[in-house]
Amino acid sequence: MDRWRAVPNDPLRGVALFAGLDLRSRRRLAASAESRVYREAQVLFREGDPGDVLFVLRHGAVAVYRSGPAGDRAVLTLVRAPNVLGEISLLDGAPRSASVEAIAPTEALVLPRTAFLDLVHTDRRLMDEVFRAMGAMARRLTEQKADHIFLDLPGRVAKTLVRLLASVEDEHDPVGLSQGRVAELVGGSRQSVNQVIRTFAHRGWLRTEGRSIVLTDLAALRRRAGLPEHPES
Numbered sequence: 001m002d003r004w005r006a007v008p009n010d011p012l013r014g015v016a017l018f019a020g021l022d023l024r025s026r027r028r029l030a031a032s033a034e035s036r037v038y039r040e041a042q043v044l045f046r047e048g049d050p051g052d053v054l055f056v057l058r059h060g061a062v063a064v065y066r067s068g069p070a071g072d073r074a075v076l077t078l079v080r081a082p083n084v085l086g087e088i089s090l091l092d093g094a095p096r097s098a099s100v101e102a103i104a105p106t107e108a109l110v111l112p113r114t115a116f117l118d119l120v121h122t123d124r125r126l127m128d129e130v131f132r133a134m135g136a137m138a139r140r141l142t143e144q145k146a147d148h149i150f151l152d153l154p155g156r157v158a159k160t161l162v163r164l165l166a167s168v169e170d171e172h173d174p175v176g177l178s179q180g181r182v183a184e185l186v187g188g189s190r191q192s193v194n195q196v197i198r199t200f201a202h203r204g205w206l207r208t209e210g211r212s213i214v215l216t217d218l219a220a221l222r223r224r225a226g227l228p229e230h231p232e233s
């Protein structure tokens with residue numbers, strides 16, 4: 001069962017989608033929201049469900065995945081707080097495009113579609129941010145498609161690790177990216193992905209701590225992923 005919590009003063013602060021909104025609009029939108037708490041491995045929603053709310057992740061992280069006919073699954077991405085989730089159904093009115101499961105204890109604010117869309121229609125700044133977010137997602141999907149064609153497995157593993165872990169400042173990140181999860185994300189067999197991770201560890205590019213991976217040479221991983229050594233270059 002979800003536990004429900006009171007919404008604090010300015011809970012949408014720090015979420016990129018709402019960065020352009022003033023405090024009053026953020027608070028007004030948040031007033032229509034409810035807070036839900038999920039334990040690790042709990043499903044927030046499934047592919048095909050009606051999409052009538054927007055999720056704003058405040059703490060924790062989730063995996064976005066599609067299930068195959070044999071019950072296997074492909075993880076499309078991991079999303080960490082603070083971030084939004086479920087915006088595709090909200091914008092096109094169609095059912096959920098993918099399933100979402102908590103991969104750590106997670107807290108989300110749930111905003112009704114009507115309250116969100118009313119504000120999108122009246123506030124240019126929010127509309128601009130929605131366009132920006134959709135553009136960023138389209139770019140990411142294009143890049144992932146190109147990576148599947150042009151990068152070898154170690155390159156894809158390196159890029160996935162850089163994309164998901166480079167911005168994590170806390171060495172003891174509670175989300176933890178296990179080797180199995182990396183395999184689900186890059187679309188390789190678990191065995192071959194584990195071999196790549198062992199090689200990277202041997203070279204001193206990362207270390208494994210329990211179930212988690214800690215990056216120790218970001219520049220080397222960026223090079224292996226075909227990225228410039230430093231993000232700003």
Ligand SMILES: Nc1ncnc2c1ncn2[C@@H]1O[C@@H]2COP(=O)(O)O[C@H]2[C@H]1O
Pocket residue numbers: 051064076077084085086087088089090095096097098099100137141
């Ligand atoms: N390829 C993807 N990359 C990042 N996020 C995604 C991807 N596919 C689906 N999502 C997210 O997962 C959500 C599933 O429900 P929605 O389709 O409403 O909105 C979707 C997005 O928020």
